[in-house]
Amino acid sequence: MKDRDADAALDRATEEVLALFADDRRPRVAPPRTSRPLPDFTDDLFAGDPFATPPAQRSPAADPQAPEAPETTAPRAPAWPAARAVAAAAAEPPAPCARALDEALGHTLAAPLTALTDLPAFDTSAMDGWTVAGPGPWRLPRDGTGILAGHDPGEDALCDGQAVPIATGARVPPGATAVLRSEHGTVTGQGELHATRRVTQGQDIRPRGQECRTGDPLLPAGTFVTPAVLGLAAATGYDELTVTPRPRVDVLVLGDELLADGLPREGRIRDALGPMLGPWLHALGADVSVTRRLGDDADALHAALEGSAADLVLTTGGTAAGPVDHVRPALARLGAELLVDGVSVRPGHPMLLARLEGGRHLVGLPGNPLAAVAALLTLAEPLLRTLSGRLAAPWPHPARLTESVPGPSADTRLVPVTREDGGRVRLLRFHGPAMLRGLAAADALAVVPPGGAARGAEVELLRLPWQTEAAGSAG
Ligand SMILES: Nc1nc2c(c(=O)[nH]1)N[C@H]1C(S)=C(S)[C@@H](COP(=O)(O)OP(=O)(O)OC[C@H]3O[C@@H](n4cnc5c(N)ncnc54)[C@H](O)[C@@H]3O)O[C@H]1N2
Numbered sequence: 001m002k003d004r005d006a007d008a009a010l011d012r013a014t015e016e017v018l019a020l021f022a023d024d025r026r027p028r029v030a031p032p033r034t035s036r037p038l039p040d041f042t043d044d045l046f047a048g049d050p051f052a053t054p055p056a057q058r059s060p061a062a063d064p065q066a067p068e069a070p071e072t073t074a075p076r077a078p079a080w081p082a083a084r085a086v087a088a089a090a091a092e093p094p095a096p097c098a099r100a101l102d103e104a105l106g107h108t109l110a111a112p113l114t115a116l117t118d119l120p121a122f123d124t125s126a127m128d129g130w131t132v133a134g135p136g137p138w139r140l141p142r143d144g145t146g147i148l149a150g151h152d153p154g155e156d157a158l159c160d161g162q163a164v165p166i167a168t169g170a171r172v173p174p175g176a177t178a179v180l181r182s183e184h185g186t187v188t189g190q191g192e193l194h195a196t197r198r199v200t201q202g203q204d205i206r207p208r209g210q211e212c213r214t215g216d217p218l219l220p221a222g223t224f225v226t227p228a229v230l231g232l233a234a235a236t237g238y239d240e241l242t243v244t245p246r247p248r249v250d251v252l253v254l255g256d257e258l259l260a261d262g263l264p265r266e267g268r269i270r271d272a273l274g275p276m277l278g279p280w281l282h283a284l285g286a287d288v289s290v291t292r293r294l295g296d297d298a299d300a301l302h303a304a305l306e307g308s309a310a311d312l313v314l315t316t317g318g319t320a321a322g323p324v325d326h327v328r329p330a331l332a333r334l335g336a337e338l339l340v341d342g343v344s345v346r347p348g349h350p351m352l353l354a355r356l357e358g359g360r361h362l363v364g365l366p367g368n369p370l371a372a373v374a375a376l377l378t379l380a381e382p383l384l385r386t387l388s389g390r391l392a393a394p395w396p397h398p399a400r401l402t403e404s405v406p407g408p409s410a411d412t413r414l415v416p417v418t419r420e421d422g423g424r425v426r427l428l429r430f431h432g433p434a435m436l437r438g439l440a441a442a443d444a445l446a447v448v449p450p451g452g453a454a455r456g457a458e459v460e461l462l463r464l465p466w467q468t469e470a471a472g473s474a475g
């Protein structure tokens with residue numbers, strides 16, 4: 001019974017998405033004017049895009065009943081890959097800055113990381129035991145002295161037939177030919193060391209420069225600074241890193257109906273986007289300066305946009321053409337340049353990207369929560385990637401579908417999916433534009449090309465920032 005309810009919910013969610021395909025209020029397409037060359041929307045909309053599937057290879061529409069968007073003379077919104085390319089090309093990364101290692105996490109390397117030293121910096125013992133020279137048995141020092149990690153054994157060479165106790169990580173003295181592990185040697189009453197196993201040349205010595213030589217390139221500019229990158233940088237001698245500053249984002253949540261706490265009541269609902277966007281943006285490499293709930297107040301929105309110093313303003317809601325949808329009018333009032341005005345994607349098609357005064361940007365996310373996420377990943381993610389100086393997304397991540405997914409002839413669909421055994425991905429229930437239940441259980445968003453995809457067809461996956469491992473290994 002429970003399953004049947006869930007199936008019915010899946011059908012209703014799909015119906016809601018498909019019903020939207022019939023929407024003929026095509027958003028306007030403004031010819032973009034940007035600092036970098038932009039893709040031509042009128043070209044083959046998939047040409048040159050690593051994400052696109054060539055039309056000839058595309059699966060036929062999986063659901064012949066799926067409604068087609070009516071033919072219209074209105075200009076088409078850009079295709080999903082083209083809109084992403086516009087967003088990625090809309091900005092330049094800011095000037096690099098220096099950050100101490102303990103403040104560099106989550107930034108992007110603005111310069112290649114090159115080794116400041118050999119690693120290991122000296123011949124190092126890999127084991128506790130004795131460092132030996134030549135074939136055994138070996139004489140040990142009478143006074144029992146040994147070499148500990150962090151101690152300098154000096155330049156006196158160990159001669160053939162000599163051995164010295166040594167600790168893991170200690171510098172091996174000149175002349176040493178191997179390290180004998182403590183469990184592989186015995187010491188006689190006369191202070192003579194005998195090996196219980198054969199000892200090979202260089203055994204258990206990590207030679208200087210084994211991992212890298214001074215000046216070796218370790219990581220390219222554009223690498224995201226992870227804990228492991230910090231560790232590598234420290235190991236090779238860095239105290240600070242040259243990074244791209246993290247972009248700053250203001251989040252403006254619009255809608256008089258939104259509550260900040262408690263249960264939905266009296267026709268009002270909880271704000272699901274305010275709590276979600278901050279951490280999501282952080283995972284995308286940005287810092288949120290402020291999240292403000294502005295209601296549906298055109299003047300408050302105008303003032304907030306005028307007063308913002310953030311690199312990117314994200315608005316939620318108010319992107320459609322309803323009586324209190326103030327985003328486009330506010331942008332017109334400010335004289336902002338619309339770079340993307342609607343995208344051929346479901347959900348999320350009313351999304352927009354605009355350039356504000358001072359080279360700052362605004363991404364307008366639709367109010368429906370899953371549509372807002374679609375817009376976040378379509379427009380904000382590529383823009384933030386550029387603003388934070390990150391390398392291009394490591395796409396494509398293909399995976400096969402466990403079932404067919406219907407789609408309109410002209411619009412891409414983004415659907416929450418989960419990974420199944422065998423690497424296939426399954427469409428999650430509760431994927432309607434106003435729903436987050438599917439997304440919250442998702443490993444990735446599948447990019448279903450215009451026309452839909454048949455069961456077993458390969459689709460690209462959009463990573464969720466906390467699911468890179470899962471999404472990366474799917475397929
Ligand atoms: N006549 C038509 N109406 C609508 C169409 C259409 O084609 N024809 N498109 C629909 C689509 S698709 C979307 S998406 C929305 C976009 O609307 P807005 O961006 O103007 O968003 P709102 O109207 O403010 O809100 C839409 C919906 O989402 C809820 N919402 C808003 N903010 C939040 C939030 N922070 N947390 C949770 N839920 C939120 C809001 O209450 C509405 O239910 O337009 C459709 N209309």
Ligand code: MOO
Nearest residue numbers: 347348349371433
């Ligand atoms: O489906 Mo709307 O496309 O919810 O953005």
